[in-house]
Amino acid sequence: MKFLFGNKKDDLLSRLKKQDPVAQKLFYEQNVKRFLNVSKSYVSDLYQAEDCLIKAFCKIFKHIESFRGEANLESWARRIVVNECLNFIKSRKTVFYLDEINxxxxxxxxxxxxxxxxxxxxxxxxxxxxxxxxxxxxxxxxxxxxxxxxxxxxxxxxxxxxxxxxxxxxxxxxxxxxxxxxxxx
CATH class of the missing domain: 1.10.10.10 (Winged helix-like DNA-binding domain superfamily/Winged helix DNA-binding domain)
Structure with a gap:
């Protein structure tokens, strides 16, 4: 599939912004393993980590137009994965922070x-x-x-x-x- 885009990230990005399913599949395949590891580092249960990842990819593709290129695309997408995991944790369980501060x-x-x-x-x-x-x-x-x-x-x-x-x-x-x-x- 890489030959379709000639390894040009700008071309991939422009196709992603046009909601091109081939570009979305390529971006997904290039990043899914790495982003799953990120997701698992926050959400221990594999199935819940995968759910967070799927939601994150949906948000990435839905909001790709808001990507302004201030960081690289993978960093921007990774932040969405992290935020999705944090949202999941906040919504599913109470996290207790010890307020005893030394x-x-x-x-x-x-x-x-x-x-x-x-x-x-x-x-x-x-x-x-x-x-x-x-x-x-x-x-x-x-x-x-x-x-x-x-x-x-x-x-x-x-x-x-x-x-x-x-x-x-x-x-x-x-x-x-x-x-x-x-x-x-």
């Missing part, structure tokens, strides 16, 4: 955190509030102000949730490493 957490947290196995497996073990803030900050590169605005929480709460997410990920990681070492002994 003021020492308010500093910018930029500590490196490396792990060498399935990151999604680790993220799935986080409480929803931690997971959303972690994903938005680390994966989507939102600022704490953008996270606060998106989730309707304070900047301090965003920073606290990120700190707690990182701490919980470290604990889970080291517990799993310890268990793996004990199994090999």
């Amino acid at each position: 003021h020492s957490f308010h500093e910018e947290i930029d500590e490196p955190f490396d792990f060498d196995f399935n990151a999604q497996e680790l993220l799935d073990q986080l409480p929803d509030a931690y997971k959303m803030v972690f994903n938005l900050y680390v994966l989507e590169e939102y600022s704490h102000q953008e996270i606060a605005d998106t989730l309707q929480i304070s900047i301090a709460m965003s920073k606290t949730q990120l700190f707690r997410a990182k701490e919980k990920l470290r604990k889970i990681y080291f517990q799993q490493q310890k268990m793996m070492k004990n199994e090999h002994v």
Whole structure:
């Protein structure tokens, strides 16, 4: 199908704006796996993640005319996928943010955190509030102000949730490493 558009993104975009089903199929096929991974990083249940993704693609195709080219098309579409997942989470369950805030957490947290196995497996073990803030900050590169605005929480709460997410990920990681070492002994 790539030969139809000659690899020109502008041509693909113009065809998408004309609601060309062939262009829509091509865009879908080029992005579905990556966007499903994004969706699964917010919504753990595969079927619900797929539902969010389908709704996101419908919104992408419906609102493609509003794309102004300020970012690349994939980044714009990814943000729609993330927003669809956040809307799903907000509508389906209550996310509790711990309002106990330790003021020492308010500093910018930029500590490196490396792990060498399935990151999604680790993220799935986080409480929803931690997971959303972690994903938005680390994966989507939102600022704490953008996270606060998106989730309707304070900047301090965003920073606290990120700190707690990182701490919980470290604990889970080291517990799993310890268990793996004990199994090999």
